[in-house]
Each structure stands twice: as structure tokens, then as C-alpha cells.
Amino acid sequence: MQRFYRRAIKDILENRFLTAITVITIALSILIAAAFALFFVNAGDMLNFWQKGIRMMVYLKTDATEAERLDTKFRLQGLEGVQEAVYISKEEALARLKAQMAHHSALLENLKENPLPDAFEITLKPSTRNSEELGFLAERVQALPGVTEVEYGQQWIQRFTQVINLFSLAGSGIGALFFMATLFIVANTIRLVLYSRRDEIEIMRLVGATDRFIKIPFYLEGMIQGGAGTIIGLLLLYAGYLALALHFAPGMAGGMIQLRFFSVGVCLAVVLGGTLIGWLGCWVSLKQFMK
Amino acid sequence: MSEENADAIIRMFHVHKRYGSKSALKDFSLDIYKNEYLFVTGRSGAGKTTLLKLLYLGEPVTEGQVLVDGMNLSRIARNRIPHLRRKFGIIFQDYKLIPTKTIFENVALVLEAAGRKPSMIAKKVKSVLRMVGMEDRMNAFPQSLSGGEQQRVAVARAAAGDPKIILADEPTGSLDEESAEVIMSFLDTFHSRGATIVIATHDKELLARGHARIIQLRDGQLWSTEPA
Ligand SMILES: Nc1ncnc2c1ncn2[C@@H]1O[C@H](COP(=O)(O)OP(=O)(O)OP(=O)(O)O)[C@@H](O)[C@H]1O
Ligand SMILES: [Mg+2]
Numbered sequence: 001m002q003r004f005y006r007r008a009i010k011d012i013l014e015n016r017f018l019t020a021i022t023v024i025t026i027a028l029s030i031l032i033a034a035a036f037a038l039f040f041v042n043a044g045d046m047l048n049f050w051q052k053g054i055r056m057m058v059y060l061k062t063d064a065t066e067a068e069r070l071d072t073k074f075r076l077q078g079l080e081g082v083q084e085a086v087y088i089s090k091e092e093a094l095a096r097l098k099a100q101m102a103h104h105s106a107l108l109e110n111l112k113e114n115p116l117p118d119a120f121e122i123t124l125k126p127s128t129r130n131s132e133e134l135g136f137l138a139e140r141v142q143a144l145p146g147v148t149e150v151e152y153g154q155q156w157i158q159r160f161t162q163v164i165n166l167f168s169l170a171g172s173g174i175g176a177l178f179f180m181a182t183l184f185i186v187a188n189t190i191r192l193v194l195y196s197r198r199d200e201i202e203i204m205r206l207v208g209a210t211d212r213f214i215k216i217p218f219y220l221e222g223m224i225q226g227g228a229g230t231i232i233g234l235l236l237l238y239a240g241y242l243a244l245a246l247h248f249a250p251g252m253a254g255g256m257i258q259l260r261f262f263s264v265g266v267c268l269a270v271v272l273g274g275t276l277i278g279w280l281g282c283w284v285s286l287k288q289f290m291k
Numbered sequence: 292m293s294e295e296n297a298d299a300i301i302r303m304f305h306v307h308k309r310y311g312s313k314s315a316l317k318d319f320s321l322d323i324y325k326n327e328y329l330f331v332t333g334r335s336g337a338g339k340t341t342l343l344k345l346l347y348l349g350e351p352v353t354e355g356q357v358l359v360d361g362m363n364l365s366r367i368a369r370n371r372i373p374h375l376r377r378k379f380g381i382i383f384q385d386y387k388l389i390p391t392k393t394i395f396e397n398v399a400l401v402l403e404a405a406g407r408k409p410s411m412i413a414k415k416v417k418s419v420l421r422m423v424g425m426e427d428r429m430n431a432f433p434q435s436l437s438g439g440e441q442q443r444v445a446v447a448r449a450a451a452g453d454p455k456i457i458l459a460d461e462p463t464g465s466l467d468e469e470s471a472e473v474i475m476s477f478l479d480t481f482h483s484r485g486a487t488i489v490i491a492t493h494d495k496e497l498l499a500r501g502h503a504r505i506i507q508l509r510d511g512q513l514w515s516t517e518p519a
Contacts, residue, residue, distance in 0.1 A: 206347070
């Protein structure tokens with residue numbers, strides 16, 4: 001096995017330019033495809049975060065009595081999909097608003113009376129965290145006596161989900177395209193090497209070398225190219241990720257969401273995949289070449 | 292295949308070989324015996340190289356049958372061809388050395404392909420190169436060698452795997468008398484160790500060395516055999 005490696009390495013060194021071009025092209029393909037994948041991973045995280053954070057605000061009539069309020073609370077908690085209903089009085093709401101607008105609190109100081117309504121903040125069960133269920137629940141809440149208005153980020157979440165879905169469709173397409181491209185590049189490089197070595201291969205056969213003996217170094221070569229290209233592509237992506245994370249992450253959602261890279265396991269799987277593509281590309285070429 | 296001959300290592304029955312419409316061998320039959328020393332002669336284009344090629348499946352026969360050491364070449368499975376070729380040590384008319392490999396690597400290739408141990412390979416390669424006087428050029432590349440030197444390397448490669456049969460196509464074609472003698476006594480050594488030697492040549496001096504059967508081809512047919 002060791003001498004097969006030696007032959008493969010020697011081949012790579014003898015075709016340095018060709019190998020370099022191949023590895024770079026594979027690296028770029030992987031970079032682009034993996035960048036898409038990474039985008040989905042993080043977009044998915046974000047969507048998840050927002051969905052978890054979905055709250056429904058239920059505003060009450062201004063003249064609601066204590067009894068009406070309690071009644072509404074019981075009714076809300078009885079609705080399917082509601083996890084909890086927390087009462088937020090208008091005083092509490094104003095205090096929160098003042099805290100959030102700390103620098104501009106002077107604006108609020110001048111208010112003669114509190115313009116905010118009493119409200120319930122509803123947190124939802126996981127099963128309700130999609131726009132359809134949300135809409136359905138909102139209608140039922142709206143129908144309750146004592147409720148004037150229901151507010152939630154329905155439209156916005158829905159649109160975001162659609163965009164993500166569209167992107168992931170495009171992403172799968174692009175991924176498949178780059179898979180083909182990488183395969184084609186490796187196959188082509190190996191084909192060129194095979195062609196430049198055709199006399200040598202013929203001589204090897206004449207002196208009794210088996211196909212296996214002849215092919216193994218080429219397989220190794222393809223796998224080394226695929227693996228090396230993938231590693232370089234991932235390293236480039238990681239460098240880009242670090243730069244992005246350093247510059248933009250602190251500003252995102254008040255640091256609540258963290259950008260993340262692929263896990264070590266996923267990286268290893270990608271490198272393995274690249275190596276496998278190298279193997280496959282070689283297989284394609286050899287199949288054509290060794291009739 | 293009617294007459295059984297236990298001593299024949301190669302048998303050719305009514306072999307025809309055509310390249311397109313051109314006939315290179317016509318209805319050619321021949322037995323070559325174990326440990327025989329056989330010369331194949333005839334003028335250029337008579338079919339000598341073609342005859343050798345048919346034996347190691349460098350070319351398939353068009354018609355007829357070839358048996359080599361019990362293997363029927365028209366029925367041989369593709370993956371058995373390397374085994375067939377390892378029975379032969381072949382000295383090609385055009386040497387067929389690999390230009391990107393050193394002399395050592397060229398000779399070692401035969402042994403590597405046969406799956407020999409690396410430690411054994413180095414020893415064996417050096418020993419055959421010494422026998423043809425090329426040991427000191429071990430690390431040179433073929434293109435830096437003269438034609439005669441390349442031929443000697445080709446001979447060393449053919450012998451490295453201790454083959455049962457050595458096929459030599461003009462093994463002394465570009466050699467002076469002295470070097471030719473080195474090669475011939477080298478082949479003699481292998482013959483005395485039990486190898487079958489088949490040499491295609493029109494070198495009269497070689498033919499005059501005696502002790503061998505000489506067959507002459509003319510236009511792809513057996514013309515004469517000496518001693519008859
Ligand atoms: N690959 C080929 N394609 C077409 N014709 C061929 C091929 N190989 C040989 N021939 C023809 O077959 C005939 C026999 O060729 P062969 O090479 O066997 O001759 P030879 O006896 O070895 O000649 P020489 O002494 O010149 O080496 C020749 O007429 C040659 O032109
Ligand atoms: Mg010839």
C-alpha cells in the first residue's frame with residue numbers, strides 16, 4: 001500500500017500545475033456550496049429563535065373590571081395552544097416602555113394619563129408556533145368578550161419562512177450543481193493524467209500488472225485531490241465566517257443569537273464527502289479509459 | 292488439439308492473424324517445448340513480432356488456437372491475462388522502457404506488479420542489472436542511455452521475474468558483438484536454469500551459435516525448420 005501512495009504522490013508532484021488547478025477549483029466549489037449550507041444553518045437558527053419568542057399580545061377594553069379581567073384570563077388559559085397568559089397592567093406596561101426608552105423617558109414624563117391598555121401576554125405551546133395555528137388562535141382570542149385587539153408577528157414570520165424555503169430549494173440545486181462540477185473536474189484531471197501516462201500503463205500491462213495495481217494510485221490521487229480541495233474550501237469559509245462573526249454578530253438581536261460554524265462532525269463528513277467525490281471522479285475516468 | 296504433447300509449453304494450431312485485410316500469419320502451427328531454445332527468423336515483415344505478440348496476447352488471434360502452459364488464450368478471462376503475462380519475460384523490439392522512471396524503477400516494476408516483497412525486489416533488481424553490466428546506471432533515466440544500454444536494461448527487466456519463458460524480439464539489434472555476447476550468455480544462463488527461450492532475429496551470428504532449433508518464416512508461413 002505504501003508504494004501505491006508513493007506512486008500517487010509522485011504523480012501529483014509531476015503534474016503539479018494540473019493538480020493545483022484541480023484542488024483550487026474543488027476548493028472554490030466547496031466554498032460556495034458550503035457557504036450556502038452555512039447560511040441555512042444560521043437562518044434556521046434565527047427562525048427557530050424568533051418562533052420560540054413568539055408572543056401574542058391581547059389588549060383589553062379600557063373599562064374592563066377586575067372580574068372581566070379574571071374571566072378573560074381563565075378563558076385564555078382554556079384555549080388550546082396557549083401555554084401561559086400573563087397579565088400586564090397598563091402601569092407595568094408603561095414602566096417597561098420607560099425602561100426600554102431610558103434615554104427618551106422625558107417624553108413619557110409629560111403624559112397626563114397612561115395611554116396604554118391593560119393586556120395579557122400569551123406564550124404559546126410549540127405546536128402552535130406556525131402561522132396557520134397562530135391565525136386560528138388569534139381569531140378565537142379576538143372573539144372573547146373584553147378583548148379589543150390581538151397582536152402578533154404573523155405576516156412577517158410567514159414571509160421569512162417562505163424566503164428561507166425558497167433559498168433552501170435554490171441551495172439544494174446549487175449544491176447538486178457543484179457536486180457535479182467537482183466530480184467532472186476530478187474526472188477530467190485524472191483523464192488527462194491517464195492520457196499522459198497511456199504508454200506507461202500499456203507497458204505495465206504487458207509486464208503483467210493487474211488492473212488493480214495500475215488503478216490504485218489513480219484512485220489515491222483522486223481522493224487526495226478531493227480531500228485537499230474540500231479542506232481548503234472549508235478553511236476559506238471558516239476564515240470568512242470568523243471575519244463576519246467578529247464584525248456583525250454583536251449587533252444581531254442584542255447578542256441573543258450567535259452565528260455558528262458547522263460542527264467538527266459535519267466538517268469531517270464534508271471532507272469525507274469530498275474525498276468520495278474524488279474517488280468517484282477517478283472511477284468515471286478509469287471506466288472510460290480502461291475499456 | 293488431437294495429438295497430446297506433454298512437453299510442449301506453447302502450442303499454436305492453425306493460427307491466422309490479420310491486421311485489417313493484411314494477413315501477417317497464415318495457417319500457422321507450431322509446438323515449442325519446455326526448456327527449448329528456439330530462433331524465429333525471416334525477413335522484415337515476415338511475421339516474427341506478430342508471432343510473439345500472439346503468445347502473450349499483445350494481439351488476439353483472428354482464427355485458430357494458442358495454448359500457453361495449459362492456458363487456452365481464446366478462452367482466457369480478462370483478469371487472468373496478467374497471470375499469463377507473468378509467465379513471460381519479454382524483450383520488446385522497441386525496448387518499451389518507461390521514460391519517467393529510472394532504470395531501477397523500470398526493472399522493479401515487474402516484481403512490484405507480481406506482488407513481491409520490497410526487500411526482495413531491491414536485491415533482485417540489482418543482481419539482474421549487474422548481470423547485464425548496468426548496475427552503475429541504476430538511477431539514470433532511459434533517455435540518457437544509448438540504444439544498446441537500453442536494450443540491456445530491457446533484457447534485465449525481462450529476466451527479473453524469473454519467467455518460465457523468455458521472448459526476445461531482436462535482443463541484439465543495436466548491440467556490438469561484445470555486448471551481444473554478454474546478452475546471449477545471460478540468456479544461456481536462464482536457459483540452463485530451465486527457462487524456455489524464443490528469440491526472433493535476423494542476426495546471422497546468433498543463428499550460427501548452434502544448439503538451437505531455427506524456424507524461418509516467409510510471408511506469415513512456416514518456410515523451413517533446422518535441424519529438420
Ligand atoms: N499493428 C499492425 N497493423 C497493421 N499491420 C501490421 C501491424 N503489425 C504488423 N503488421 C504487418 O504485419 C506484417 C508482419 O509484421 P511483423 O511486425 O510481425 O514483422 P517482423 O517479422 O517482426 O518484421 P521486422 O523484422 O521488421 O521486425 C507486416 O507486413 C506488417 O506490416
Ligand atoms: Mg519485428
